Amino acid sequence: MTEPIVVVGAAVLRDGRLLAARRSAPVELAGRWELPGGKVEPGESPERALVRELREELGVAAEVDRRVPGEYVLRAPYVLRVWTVGLLPGSPAPRALQDHDELRWLTVDELWDVDWLDQDVPAVAEVARVVWEVFSPPPPLPVPVTDSGAPPPNPRSSDAGRAGM
Ligand SMILES: Nc1nc2c([nH]c(=O)n2[C@H]2C[C@H](O)[C@@H](COP(=O)(O)OP(=O)(O)OP(=O)(O)O)O2)c(=O)[nH]1
Numbered sequence: 001m002t003e004p005i006v007v008v009g010a011a012v013l014r015d016g017r018l019l020a021a022r023r024s025a026p027v028e029l030a031g032r033w034e035l036p037g038g039k040v041e042p043g044e045s046p047e048r049a050l051v052r053e054l055r056e057e058l059g060v061a062a063e064v065d066r067r068v069p070g071e072y073v074l075r076a077p078y079v080l081r082v083w084t085v086g087l088l089p090g091s092p093a094p095r096a097l098q099d100h101d102e103l104r105w106l107t108v109d110e111l112w113d114v115d116w117l118d119q120d121v122p123a124v125a126e127v128a129r130v131v132w133e134v135f136s137p138p139p140p141l142p143v144p145v146t147d148s149g150a151p152p153p154n155p156r157s158s159d160a161g162r163a164g165m
Pocket residue numbers: 007008009029034035036037038039040053074075078080099117119120165
């Protein structure tokens with residue numbers, strides 16, 4: 001069996017808000033929102049990988065705080081693990097330098113205003129639980145009307161839709 005490759009995701013927090021980043025590539029992920037981060041390199045600790053990725057992608061100086069419980073299945077062999085992260089005093093504000101074309105600081109009430117990658121939804125819900133101590137399930141997707149009158153299955157109504165990439 002192939003060993004999983006860890007993708008580290010950062011729940012960057014500032015003034016009670018969570019940073020969300022909109023991917024600009026690859027094309028199948030572009031336009032969807034994620035937690036900034038990336039793949040851990042061989043021999044690198046997840047915490048160092050997070051600090052490196054955040055410097056490269058957002059131009060910030062970050063410090064890793066605590067692990068958010070859970071491991072979230074991405075496209076094999078990747079799995080997502082998440083940490084809460086703070087910006088160090090004097091850090092530049094985040095800018096979308098690499099992989100992203102828009103950033104947003106979300107309050108808990110705005111958490112589901114962005115179109116998170118399906119596989120990030122359970123991770124983001126867990127961040128909300130840990131950070132804001134709220135259970136914040138995503139709202140169901142709007143159901144388009146079909147010719148037959150029967151609504152198509154809602155991809156968020158089962159966990160299956162969240163596991164793939
Ligand atoms: N960073 C990040 N990647 C995610 C999330 N959710 C998710 O499915 N992914 C996927 C997208 C990518 O296929 C993979 C991480 O790749 P990446 O492109 O961010 O990693 P990287 O910066 O190390 O880039 P590279 O070495 O491939 O150039 O995981 C997420 O919340 N954050």
